Amino acid sequence: MTHPSVHVQIAPTSVPSTPSWLGEVAVVAHVFSQLGLQKAIEERVRFARARMGDYEVIDFVVMLIGYAVSGERTLQSFYQRLLPFAEPFMALFGRANLPHPATLSRFLAALDQAAVEALRTLFQEDLVARSAFASPPGGVWDRLGSHWTVVDVDGTKQAGSLRALPQTADLPAPHRRFERVAAPAYLGRKRGEIARTRTTVLQAHTHQWLGTLGNAGNGDYRGELLRARAVISSYASALALPLSHILTRLDGLYGNAAPLVDLLTAGGPGVIVRGKDYHLLHL
Numbered sequence: 001m002t003h004p005s006v007h008v009q010i011a012p013t014s015v016p017s018t019p020s021w022l023g024e025v026a027v028v029a030h031v032f033s034q035l036g037l038q039k040a041i042e043e044r045v046r047f048a049r050a051r052m053g054d055y056e057v058i059d060f061v062v063m064l065i066g067y068a069v070s071g072e073r074t075l076q077s078f079y080q081r082l083l084p085f086a087e088p089f090m091a092l093f094g095r096a097n098l099p100h101p102a103t104l105s106r107f108l109a110a111l112d113q114a115a116v117e118a119l120r121t122l123f124q125e126d127l128v129a130r131s132a133f134a135s136p137p138g139g140v141w142d143r144l145g146s147h148w149t150v151v152d153v154d155g156t157k158q159a160g161s162l163r164a165l166p167q168t169a170d171l172p173a174p175h176r177r178f179e180r181v182a183a184p185a186y187l188g189r190k191r192g193e194i195a196r197t198r199t200t201v202l203q204a205h206t207h208q209w210l211g212t213l214g215n216a217g218n219g220d221y222r223g224e225l226l227r228a229r230a231v232i233s234s235y236a237s238a239l240a241l242p243l244s245h246i247l248t249r250l251d252g253l254y255g256n257a258a259p260l261v262d263l264l265t266a267g268g269p270g271v272i273v274r275g276k277d278y279h280l281l282h283l
Contacts, residue, residue, distance in 0.1 A: 016081075016084040016085075018085065019070065019081045019082070019085065021069055021070040021071060022085065022088075022089070024069050025065075025066050025069050025070070025089065025092060026092055028065060028069060029062075029092035029093050030092075032093070033093075033094070035126075035130070037122075037126060038058065038062075038093060038094070040122055041057070041058055041061055041119065041122065042056070042057070042058050044118055044122055045057050045058075045061070045115055045118045045119050045122065046115065046118070047111060047112065047114075047115040049107075049110050054097060055097070055099050055103065055107075057115070058093070058095065059090075059095055059097070059098075059099055060099060060104055060107050060108075061119070062090070062093045062095065063098070063099060063104060066078070066082065066089060070082075075101065075104075076101070079101055082098070083098075086098035109180075120211070124210070124211065124231065124234065124235075127208060127210065127235070128235060128238035128239060135239065135240075136149060136239070136241060137149075137203070137205060137206050137208075137239065138203075138204075138205025138206050139205055146245065147245060148245050148246070148247050148270075149203070149205065149236075149241055149245065149246050149247065150203075150204040150205065150247045150248075150249055150272075151201060151202065151203055151204060151210065151232050151235075151246060151247070151248050151249070151269070152200075152201075152202040152203075152204050152249045153199065153200070153201055153202075153225065153228045153248055153249065153250050153251075153254075154199070154200050154202070154250075154251050155197055155198070155199045155219065155221055155224070155251060155253040155254070156197070156198050156199075156200070157185065157187065157188070157190060157195045157196070157197050157198075158195060158196050158198070159187050159190035159191060159192030159193075159194070159195045160178055160182050160192050160193070160194050160195065160196070161191070161192045161193055162176065162178065162193050162194065178194060180216075181196055181216055182194040182195060182196045182216050182217070183195070183196075183216040183217030184217060185197065185216075185217040185218045186218060194217075195217060195218075196214060196215070196216055196217070196219075197214065197215055197216075197217065197218055197219030197221070198212060198213070198214040198219075199212065199213045199214070199219065199221065199224040199225070199228060200212045201228045201231055201232065203235070204249070210231050210232065210235055211227070211228065211231040213227060213228070221253055221254065221259060222258065222259045222262060225250075225254060225259050225262060225263060226262055226263075228248075229248075229263055229269070232246060232248065232269055233269075236269075242268070243267055243268040243269055244267055244268035244269070244270070245268070245270075246268055246269035246270065247269065247270045247271075247272055248263070248269045248270065248271050248272070249272045249273075250271060250272070250273040251273075251274075254273060255273060255274055255275040255276050256275070256276070260273065260275065
């Protein structure tokens, strides 16, 4: 029985609580506006397709940025939390309409590699255009006083399971959307039937993400390693860091001789790896 001074009021309408991450999205939106990043995306990242409706590329980009900031496990859960606050969320970026989940899905399925690379290049340029860190941005010093910058290149796998689909004469052939983004692969201790490999490039001292690459199955790890080297070279050049004093830490995915031979060139970068081909010691 409640105390007579306590009054409980119940309303028939739902009043959702403000998402805890909306404040952080507001900060990101302010930075994007003040530094001209949003305008640069609108001008430099071009992609046109049928049935775009009233939306532009920036509408989908800000949605994905909000999803990344929110930390929600899936896009579906992100939409459920965002929907009551869709109008103020889009207004933070100067936009009006929140794209429907199906519209986002069609957009991502049709997005070409040229638009992805344009967005990747823009973010990489912004990474070195302004630095909140000293020069050099972190590092380690050996006993001779030489400075080294460590960059971590890591290939990680996300496993997925396929549910059983009924196959009868009166049903069409089964179609799985997973087939576009995942494939059978070596899973190690992970459980599943298919996987997707993602290669990340991380500056180990400042924790700045220099790049991320992904492919179905085991991925094109040799090609991704070469692209990671190009990103590291561009980063070192922009900050006037000698490439010979960049240490690239690789995980076991790159422990064979073939990918390392692609990476080991005169002038750097150096490599730290746990490998299994001991004849590499004689290079």
